[in-house]
Amino acid sequence: MSRLQQILLAAIATSSLFAFVFPYAISADGTESTRLFSSVKMLLLVSGFLLVAGGVWRLPSLSTAQRCLLTTVASFVGAIVLLGELGGDSTWLFGGGFFAVMVAAWLLGWLAVEFLTECEPKAGYVQLLWSLAIPLFFGVWLLLLWEISVRALQVPAVLLPAPSDIGARIASSLDVLWVDFNQTFIKSVLSGYVMGCGSGFIVAVLIDRSPFLQRGLLPLANLASALPIVGVAPIMVMWFGFDWQSKAAVVVIMTFFPMLVNTVEGLSASSSMQRDLMHSYGASYWQSLFKLRLPAAMPLMFNALKINSTLALIGAIVAEFFGTPIVGMGFRISTEVGRMNLDMVWAEIAVAAIAGSLFYWAVSLVERWVAHWHPSIRRS
Amino acid sequence: MRPKTDGWLSRVGPVVSVLLALLLFWYVAAMLLNSPFERDQNARNDVENPSGMVWLGAVLNQKRPVLPAPHQVMQELYKTTVQKKITSKRSLIHHSIITLKTTLLGFALGTGLGILLAVAILHNRALERALMPWIIASQTVPILAIAPMIIVVLNAIGVQGLLPKAFISTYLAFFPIVVGMVKGLRAADPLLFDLMRTYNASDWQLFWKLRLPASIPYLTTSMKIAVAIALVGAIVAELPTGAVAGLGARLLAGSYYGQTVQIWSALVMASVLAACLVALLGLIDSWVRKRMGLVT
């Protein structure tokens, strides 16, 4: 048991004990309060926590897998029970006792993640599943914490909606979400990305034969990647109109420079020995370019392509703040913020985050296939 | 036989020529893009289109050009920086300082948070496996897009002024720092780690004497990226709160009122700011590398 795990166990025990000490629920006027003892369900739950914590600590015969299973089950059972408690009478506010139970359940979840990491298999498909399961577990618990805290503290929906509300909103507004997604992602982001990365690549190849142009353009391109390019959005709107073309133009400018810089760098990534080899074969410039320098440039090019995938989405959405017809993710976010419909805003954010992650993941998959030979891809 | 291309002239020369070429291109583009409006105006006022230098002068000095000429932008810059008091609301420097404050605060917080997270990830494997994918995914959440909402929410619970805007910058800046530091804290030669083991160094000593020094070059490189993106965050964060102060606000105001020259001058100022910050950190980066004997 590492020191952290021991600390976690101690914290779980302390939290569970606090659950007995502090009041569980307080009436709205503050006069009455209940304790944990009044609910058999909660009593069983907290006793269960203490048992599990004690067992993990004191029973040496438990394998890591068994500890993992115990803590996982305990934490999720706790979460479900807590969620169940939330549906009740809204005149009663939850007190310190309730939150102590929540903290104990969350700490059990953290401990479960620790054990999960310890018994991670070393190779094969199971390892792939495991490497997805751990962050997923973490993410699910984050959502649970969010849901429970927001509902228990009765946080106003205009401030922070609960995940369940957001989920409901997503389900009921699929048509709006799809139209916005189509406008922003498919029209602005994808076209801008392709044009921007494509032109960056082409310019890099064009200036490859001229060291003079390289020395002139590269410092400027490096500088340009640091500049707040989203600022050109109002100018693009003036030039290309309100619709998706201006947003695509912003994306083109944003993705052009990283692609240019990385491709130029990639084209010099081949070792001098490899280039001497080409020279000794009497290969022409184009043969050397296609058979050696471009394949060798792939890892760095994909660096840029991955960075650009997130830049493109951000660029398109922010560009929409500066003017857009009545569709688009950025448009929806800014107007719904004005109307204080934060659940819709979060729904759009969820869609954007999922789209962005999938886009990045797709580019990584292509990278794995194309640059499978590079040590950094092989090792992962 | 090595050609003598290593002098400073050969480094500055191409950049200057490309810049001059861009400047020329800008003037030509301005002339082409502003001409239609000028022609329309003259047609409406029933005036003959002048020719030659008079035409050029008119086209390149419009009040609301489609593409402001470089000298127009320079004039506006001069007007709003040198000719205004720093405390005036019309001074571009005043706005730049506001944006700069947000940027620096966000950058500092982001760097601190990033380093702490990197150290935590290094020492706790579970944290790495559980948290890293979310850190990467966090960058796909378009924080810039939800900046308005965050500002509004934070204002509602009483956090006002610099801090909500700095939060956006922090969120954006911490990512390159975390990625860079996680790499850097592991970057020392395995042989050096073995050496420390033969000295029976504790984890703490290992961190301070080996990992941290070895990670400094990675840190300074990431800081260059982080400061640039913190600036972008600061600018966008200024948009929602009624857009009263800062370079982002000037950009938005210019776009609302169709003041193209104002937009361009704010952009140029923001770019200059970005360039200076990155250059400053670049100098720190090369100084650190020289001191650590990493320059070959």
Place this chain on the structure above:
Amino acid sequence: MSQSPADSPSQANAVAESSDATLAVQTKGLSLTFETADEPVHALSDINLDIAQGEFVSFIGPSGCGKTTLMRVIADLEKPTAGSVLVNGVTPEQARMSRAYGYVFQAAALYPWRNIASNIGLPLEIMGLSAAERRERVAHNMELVELSGFERKFPWQLSGGMQQRASIARALAVEPDLLLMDEPFGALDEIVRDHLNQQILQLWNKTKKTIVFVTHSIPESVYLSTKIVVMSPRPGRIHSIIDCDLPRERDLSIRESPEFLDIARRVREGLRGGHADEA
């Protein structure tokens, strides 16, 4: 064993043994000076060397003596600043364009994104050979270096010795008359090195090519060569040329024979002499 008269300490012209065939390599007064920031570096100074077809010539010397530079000049990877060099009777550039030689580097320099078969077929692709012909040559040369069966493997899946063998097969695939090898076995351990030395000799006997070989190792140079060119640095020049008349078919046990040790002694003295020339 007849005594060979050719080890004078000054720069001597080696007499071509078969004067009717074109010399594989012929240099006259070859010099190469690098301009650096500090002061000019005389990498090669007045090299006069003749290499006949079918010889196995080693260049040996300390670092900076110009042996790799000389080979790079022959391969048209560097241009001399003075003097002339002919490869198979034509300029190095013409030789390179007509793929008259194969070059093997110190490291395998295989392209990591290609499997072994397509790595070996790379020069053939550039030459424009058809797929069928490429396949045939690749298979033949992989067999020569005993790498058959590894066609679909990637370079990182092979050991250092196997990678170098693949690199040799790639050089052979072009079917050149001249093979240039720059310390190809330097990074390998001694056992693998011995094995590869034997293989190179067998290849040489089978194919009757001309091989120019740069090495740091005295036993390796004596074991493999028919002629050993001892070079010395600052400026890079030929110190002496030692003929090695051991029988063409050799095995590793010859390294203990008195004739071998005698030639090795002469090479060692040549190397020491080269050092002593430095003021």
